[in-house]
Amino acid sequence: MADGLRAVPARPGGTTDGSWPFVGRxxxxxxxxxxxxxxxxxxxxxxxxxxxxxxxxxxxxxxxxxxxxxxxxxxxxxxxxxxxxxxxxxxxxxxxxxxxxxxxxxxxxxxxxxxxxxxxxxxxxxxxxxxxxxxxxxxxxxxxxxxxxxxxxxxxxxxxxxxxxxxxxxxxxxxxVGNLDRAAVDEVVAEALGGQLDGAALHRMWTLTQGNPLFLRELVTSAREQGHLRRVDGVWVWSGRPGPSAGLAEILDQRLDGLDRVQRDAVELLAFGEPLGLETVERLVDPDALDRLERAALVVSEQFGRRVDLRLAHPLYAELLRGRATPLRQRSVHRRLAAAQESVGARRTRDRMRLITWRLAGALPVDPTELCSAAEQLLHSDPASADRLARAAWDAGGGFAAGLLRGRALLASGRADEGETLLATLVPETDEQRVRLATTRAQNLFYALGSPARAADVVRALDAGPTGDADPRELVVVRAAIANYERDHERALAILGSRLDDLLAGVADPDAGTLQAYVVAAGALRGVGRFETLTVLARQGGDLATALGSAAAEWQTMHLQMALVSAHAHAGDLTTAVGIARGLYDDALAADLAGARIVLGGFAGLVEFLRGRVRSSTAAFRDALAGVRDGAAPLVPILRAGLAQSAALAGELATADDVLASLDDGHEEYRAWVLQARAWTEAVHGRRARAVGTVLVAVDAAFAQRDAALSLVVAQSAVRLGAADAVVDRLGALVAGMEGRLGPAVLAQARALVDGDAGALDALVDGFEAMGSPLLAAEVAAQAADLHRGAGRAGPADAATARARSLARACEGARTPALELLGARDDLTPRELEVARLAARGLTSRAISEQLTLSVRTVDNALRVVYAKLGVAGRRELAEVDLT
Known part of the structure; x- marks a missing residue:
């Protein structure tokens, strides 16, 4: 019998039978x-x-x-x-x-x-x-x-x-037909799971499958069957390292089954050691066998100058072979790799590090100093491996250096509370060790654990102790750091004095002490609102951190990255800010830096919120928080508050309410953020008076922190929620010494609302849009339209309304009090609304004319008026407008 196919309408975004999504093609x-x-x-x-x-x-x-x-x-x-x-x-x-x-x-x-x-x-x-x-x-x-x-x-x-x-x-x-690209992989996994998968898991799936749809499907299936994929707070989190499913293993085995003993040995060595230098591999494997493996597309060779590296053709081969090796076999392979590397020498840094890790995995003796050196090298790119090496060095008597490395590895892995517990037990023996330990603990206490008083005490004890041969410049930085932790940023800048000018000039000494000076100066500049100066300083400090490489502590690098994103955002360059945050977030994923991933993902969420991309903001916060324990990562309550307010504006009120129910308003460091989120959620619920009352308490809490960036964001929320008159004077004082476009624009908006000056609001729309926030621009236009309409100026009201609606279409369905002033249908006549609804359903002008007994010309004229009033370009955009 012939094999016929019945025509079945395809389901958008997936397969007709729902078995596995068909996207990206x-x-x-x-x-x-x-x-x-x-x-x-x-x-x-x-x-x-x-x-x-x-x-x-x-x-x-x-x-x-x-x-x-x-x-x-x-x-x-x-x-x-x-x-x-x-x-x-x-x-x-x-x-x-x-x-x-x-x-x-x-x-x-x-x-x-x-x-x-x-x-x-x-x-x-x-x-x-x-x-x-x-x-x-x-x-x-x-x-x-x-x-x-x-x-x-x-x-x-x-x-x-x-x-x-x-x-x-x-x-x-x-x-x-090739493999899927990264965006398509993200899309197909999200649809297959029916929800968002956290960024770290997506990155790992991409790395393992390289976009091969069959491998991707089998890997997701395997992870679910083995219980490694679980949903936490609306996000799928991948825990553990699941091996290939039985089906995928069978597929991979089909490629490996025909190998002889020598070839099998070669691919196993590569599975544990890739990429391996050809010179090293040839000490272990017959070159003819390698040649046959490459011609069979199981091994790939790459040229780097005079060096040739070999690796397996696909990462899943390595996963399969490593997963099947017994502990005894793993030890044997690592010993062979170490012996081969020693025989050819380990002149390059990478070779020395790999030799150390192979000797350790092979249960061979390794000097604690060498273990610490290798851990330091890996700290920025592989904190989990760095932690294993530092732990081994600690167990082998590595002392303070090993303990500090272990603590730093815990911080980089997003385990801030465990890191502090360990660091607090260390006993430094030199002034240099005292400085490194104190600054690391203080930074963790302040930024990760929200304890500025404890941070100040730690650094104050450093300043009060014996100075020995300490560089006076370092003591200046220590005292400025104390002022920062005490929220006296003006005093911190005064203490730094001319040191700040040297840092901005980029001519300071390229050493770890100078990098710490950049970190302290960045905190002070952010605190006083000198955001444009901060963009220069943070970039200079980031360049120094890059130049120092492993000598730069990972928390210092992350602080300067945060400062750079914050500087651009609060100066009013939101597009650049989110681009930097997303790029740094991707880098943190690639390096498996959990702490940086959480912080930078959260910063991306905050900037997206200010831009008005509320669904993207919600996704970013969810991703940053995926699988994170409270107290184990930087400022988790702040990120959860960000998730709540973004979810509320995106219409996910149940999510917002659930998140807020888990947050405490009493913590001084987080109070302003949590109250701001509560205010936005109250507003979307329609409880406007409670929203205003809550946001004004949040403003008090923010200004009490003496942090210009935080105060500006919370005061701006008060303006957007309808409390401009209550904050305009405080905004004026705050913005007086502030750099950048955002602060003055928010102040101008507040004054225009207090004065009822619709024209002044009209003049602000382009500025907010140029900053990269269509939502802020749309809200200002909507407020202007409301004032024009109240004064009986129909023409300007219609123009402002159309502009607001056009801008709001880029805001992912955001719901705010200002946008609700528009009302999608309030200014349409009954006949225009009737025509608009039919057109939105896809009816042609002729079909509408026949249904309403109108001429086609009358329908077209009505649609032109509708498009102008609603600020849409045609039927496609009209379909996205709420006409109920």
């Missing part, structure tokens, strides 16, 4: 459909697992839905030697009187297209395995135009001559 599908529409066939070629068959099925479904008759065949190695073996299931029992004669191909081709109710579209999977007779039939159908063929084939396999000729003659179009 829009461009490929467009190109493929265009070829079929032009009357040509299609050859989808690519490596195993990239989704050739899935794409072919989607194309065949589309053709079936268009009325064409679809048949599918599958070529296999079992049918490759049987005439018509692949097409046999589609053919009648008898083709004619002489089925084995010279007309067999012709008879089979005629039988396939006989008595059809439409044009035949023939799909053949794995066309490289077609038997010669079936290939000839496919060729005849395609060349004569009797049918359209859709073929899939492995790119690394030889095609039958007939199929190759089809491509050469242009009867079929070849489309090379």
């Amino acid at each position: 829009r461009d490929d599908l467009t190109s493929a459909s265009r070829a079929l529409d032009d009357g040509r066939g299609l050859l989808l070629a690519g490596p195993a697992g990239v989704g050739k068959t899935r794409m072919a099925r989607e194309l065949l479904r589309t053709r079936a839905a268009g009325g064409e008759v679809v048949r599918r065949a599958l070529a296999t190695s079992a049918t490759a030697g049987i005439p018509l073996g692949a097409l046999g299931p589609l053919l009648p029992a008898r083709l004619g009187d002489d089925p084995a004669g010279p007309n067999l191909v012709h008879a089979a081709a005629r039988a396939l297209v006989r008595d059809l109710d439409g044009r035949l579209v023939l799909g053949v999977d794995d066309a490289h395995l077609l038997d010669p007779t079936s290939a000839a039939v496919v060729g005849q159908l395609a060349l004569t135009g009797a049918a359209t063929v859709v073929l899939t084939a492995r790119a690394d396999e030889r095609l039958p001559d007939t199929v190759f000729a089809l491509w050469k003659e242009g009867a079929v179009v070849r489309l090379d």
Whole structure:
């Protein structure tokens, strides 16, 4: 019997049967459909697992839905030697009187297209395995135009001559199907899970699968089956390191099963040591075996100057082989790797570090000093490995240096409370050790654990202790840090004095002490609102941290990164701020720096909130908080408050309420943030009076912190929530010494609202939009429209309303009191509203005219008025407007 396909409408964003999403192939599908529409066939070629068959099925479904008759065949190695073996299931029992004669191909081709109710579209999977007779039939159908063929084939396999000729003659179009890109991987995983997966897990899935759809599906399936994927606070979190599923292991084994003992040994060594220098590998493996592995596409070689590195062709091979090795086998492999590296020498830093880690994993003796050196090198790129090395150094008698490294590794891993517990037990022996320990603890206490008083005490004890040979410049920085922790940022800047000028000039000494001076100066500049100066200083300090490499403490680097994002955001350059935050966040993911990932993800969420991209902000906060314990990462309550307010503006009130129920208003460091989130949530609930009362308490709490950045953001919320008159004077004093565009713009907005000056609000719209915040611009325009309308100025009111609505479309459905002043339908006449609703449903002007008994011209005129009033460009944008 013929294998027919019933036309089934495709579900947007996924498969028709819901089994696994089909996304990320829009461009490929467009190109493929265009070829079929032009009357040509299609050859989808690519490596195993990239989704050739899935794409072919989607194309065949589309053709079936268009009325064409679809048949599918599958070529296999079992049918490759049987005439018509692949097409046999589609053919009648008898083709004619002489089925084995010279007309067999012709008879089979005629039988396939006989008595059809439409044009035949023939799909053949794995066309490289077609038997010669079936290939000839496919060729005849395609060349004569009797049918359209859709073929899939492995790119690394030889095609039958007939199929190759089809491509050469242009009867079929070849489309090379590759792996999904990163954005498509993120999309398909989110749809498969039905929700957001945290960024660290997405990064790991991308790293392991390299975008191979089959590997991705099997990895997600495996993680769910093994219980490693779980949903926490609305985000899927991947814990542990699940190995490949049974199905994926079977697929990988098919590539590995044909290896001989020497080749198997080689891939196992690479699994544990990749990338390995060729010189090292050749001490362990026959070069001919390596050559065969590379020709079999199991090993890849890369040239770096005079050095050649080898690695496995896909990360999942390494996962599979490492997961199957017994502890005894792992120890043996690591010992062999260490011996080979020692035999060729370890001149490069990377080689020395790897030698140390291999000796440790092989249970060979390693000097504690060497372990500490390796841990220091890995701290920025692999804090988990750095922690293992530092722990080993500590156990081997590494003393203070090993203990400090362990503490720093815990901080970099987002385990701030554990880090402080360990650091508090360390006993420094020199002044240098005292300074390093105190500054590390203080930074952690202040920024990660929200304890400025304890931070100040730690540093104050440092200043009161013996100075020995301490550099006077270092003591200046210590005293300025104390002032910062005590929230006296003006005094901190005064203490730094000319040192700040040196830092801004970029001519300061390139050492760790200078980097700490940058960190302290950054905190002081942010505290007093000198945001433009801070952008220069934070970038200079970041450059120094990069130059110092592993000598720069990871918390110092992260502080300067935070300062750079904050400086751009509070100066009014939100687009640059979010771009920097996203880039640094991606870097933290790649380096597996949990602490930096949490902080920078949270900063991205804050900036996105100010921009008005409330869904993106909610996603960023969720990602930053995924699987994080309270007290174990930097300022978790602040990030949770950010999640609550973003979720509220995005319409997720249940989420906002649940998050706020878990937060305490009493903590001095977090009080302003939590109260601000409560105010926004109250406003979206419609409880405006309570929202105003709450946000004014938040303003008091923010100003009590003596932090210009925090005070500006919370006061701005008060203005946006309708309490401009209560904060305008405090804003004026705050902004007086502030750098950047944002502060003066917020003050101007507050004064315009207090004065009822619609024209002044109109003048602010372009400025807020230029800062990168369509939401702030839309709110100002909406407030201007409300004032114009109240004064009876219909023309300016309509113009401001249209502008506000146009800007609000970029705000991901944000709900704020200012935007609710617009009312999507209040200024439309009943007839305009009726026409708008029908147009939004997709009806043409003629269809609307017939339904409402109007002329087409009248309908078009009404739509032009509707578009102008609502600030939309046409039917597509009209469909996004709430017309209920």
